[in-house]
Amino acid sequence: MxxxxxxxxxxxxxxxxxxxxxxxxxxxxxxxxxxxxxxxxxxxxxxxxxxxxxxxxxxxxxxxxxxxxxxxxxxxxxxxxxxxxxxxxxxxxxxxxxxxxxxxxxxxxxxxxxxxxxxxxxxxxxxxxxWKTGESAAGKTTGARCKVSSWTRIDGRAQPVKAKAASNYANAVLARMEAHRDGYDEAIMLNGAGKVAEASAANIFVKRRGAIITPPLSSGVLEGITRDSIMRIIRDDGGEVLEHDLDREDLYTADEIFMVGTAAEVKSVTELDGVNISSGSLGATTKRLQELYTKAVTGADERYLGWLTYL
The missing domain is CATH 3.30.470.10 (Aminotransferase class 4, branched-chain amino acid transferase, N-terminal domain)
Structure with missing residues (x-):
């Protein structure tokens, strides 16, 4: 992403x-x-x-x-x-x-x-x-302020969402511009069925009632490589991650929301449409995953050395 x-x-x-x-x-x-x-x-x-x-x-x-x-x-x-x-x-x-x-x-x-x-x-x-480690936009340390976009995530019946194509990002640009114009850091997009899809340039995870949930690929999201990495890290850390549809209301009532992507790495959402998430601060699960992901990408965790190609 x-x-x-x-x-x-x-x-x-x-x-x-x-x-x-x-x-x-x-x-x-x-x-x-x-x-x-x-x-x-x-x-x-x-x-x-x-x-x-x-x-x-x-x-x-x-x-x-x-x-x-x-x-x-x-x-x-x-x-x-x-x-x-x-x-x-x-x-x-x-x-x-x-x-x-x-x-x-x-x-x-x-x-x-x-x-x-x-x-x-x-x-x-x-x-x-x-681009040094940690030089990502809002959300790494203070939490990102987000809004649900008025723009719908493109449908796989219209364009191939599993292709990382320039044309798909025109949709994301519209959502990001709207969010910035309205004073937010990022947009979260719903698909044509009204279910949660992804942020303008990152996959979404929600912690709710103790479960970590991410929208399934069938919701029209990019098959993110960081998404896959985080799912593997969660499971290796003894946790469980579920893939199923999320409603907009599930975001507002979440214990934690975090976004993941190559550029984003792991970023927290602490406000959505004026509603505080995780009491407006980074949640414990998000902080833990930030630490584990940083160890994985910098070679500090031997379990993931196979993910690294040295120059």
């Missing part, structure tokens, strides 16, 4: 179509197909500093999802998964980053306008920018 706007986007080198180019030269033509029709898929990954050196968190799973997203959009990717992984490593090293956010992008480029995609116009890039 995304939320990378909180970090300063700047680096020395960006990988484009097989070569590293200076930051200022990483350009596309104004008639690039993806710019007009949102024909692009992407991923958001993070590299963390660990005692054994920089390591990318769950690289294989992110690249698998990237290529699955491309497959859904019938993109003929001109590079193999291993080549994209190598490009990611090369880009991080070229920028001398020890911790950063990583954005691989596959898109239809120049080669014709209109809804028919260019036959040989698929391009790829890898960007990264420095």
């Amino acid at each position: 995304e939320g990378a706007g909180a970090a300063a986007v700047k680096s020395e080198k960006i990988w484009m179509n097989g070569s590293l180019v200076p930051y200022a030269d990483a350009r596309v033509h104004v008639l690039t197909h993806a710019l007009h029709y949102s024909t692009a898929v992407f991923e958001g990954l993070r590299c963390y500093e660990t005692p054994k050196g920089p390591a990318i968190f769950r690289l294989d799973e992110h690249i698998e999802r990237l290529f699955n997203s491309a497959k859904i959009y019938s993109m003929k990717v001109p590079y193999s998964p291993e080549e994209i992984k190598a490009a990611i490593s090369e880009t991080i090293k070229a920028n001398k980053f020890t911790e950063c956010y990583i954005r691989p992008l596959i898109y239809y480029g120049l080669g014709g306008m209109g809804l028919t995609v260019p036959e040989h116009g698929t391009e790829a890039s890898v960007s990264c920018w420095e």
